[in-house]
Amino acid sequence: MSNIRLQSGMAAPLFAAADIHGHPVSLEDYRGRKVLLAFFRFSACALCNLRVRRFKERYPQWRSQGLEVIAVFESPLSHMKTYVGAQDVSFPLVADPGAALYDLFGVEVSAEKVQVTLADERTKGFVEEAASAGFPLTPEQGSNFHRIPAEFLLDERGIVRTAHYGRLLTDHLAFEEIDRFAAE
Numbered sequence: 001m002s003n004i005r006l007q008s009g010m011a012a013p014l015f016a017a018a019d020i021h022g023h024p025v026s027l028e029d030y031r032g033r034k035v036l037l038a039f040f041r042f043s044a045c046a047l048c049n050l051r052v053r054r055f056k057e058r059y060p061q062w063r064s065q066g067l068e069v070i071a072v073f074e075s076p077l078s079h080m081k082t083y084v085g086a087q088d089v090s091f092p093l094v095a096d097p098g099a100a101l102y103d104l105f106g107v108e109v110s111a112e113k114v115q116v117t118l119a120d121e122r123t124k125g126f127v128e129e130a131a132s133a134g135f136p137l138t139p140e141q142g143s144n145f146h147r148i149p150a151e152f153l154l155d156e157r158g159i160v161r162t163a164h165y166g167r168l169l170t171d172h173l174a175f176e177e178i179d180r181f182a183a184e
Helices: 046-064 077-082 100-104 111-119 121-132 175-183
Strands: 016-018 024-026 034-039 067-073 093-095 150-154 160-165
Touching: 034 046, 034 175, 046 067, 046 121, 046 175, 067 175, 077 093, 111 121, 150 175, 160 175
Parallel strands: 034 067, 067 093
Antiparallel strands: 016 024, 034 150, 150 160
């Protein structure tokens, strides 16, 4: 893993990948638009799927304000289509089973943070909320259970405005912060 953690004011590393439908996703092609680049754990992750559902609900408003979303998962394409892909979102879902993009953006793996999350009393509420939304805890063969999520807000020039590296599995950018960024 890269030891480089992005910070506000840094240029986001460029990358080219494909979404789960085979469409190209190049960060350079997003110049002129703001981007929420979200790195999730794996495609069957209940908490991740709940977050994607919330992105899906907000995406029409964000897009009308010029904010695009790219969601990356450390999962093989076949798993992506089975799990998170079933949500039929209108923003790109990128499979990165080899974690090349995670390394490029310095996204962490931490067994310790996973254990702290699991011991946190609030986690049970998040898990129950995900299950009631149709996302039960589901193991994914070969997934990286210890991946910690990260989210980046990139401006129209590809400059990192906010780099949010999760402290726990449940730690994400506040929707209010993303909404403010979209409205700028």
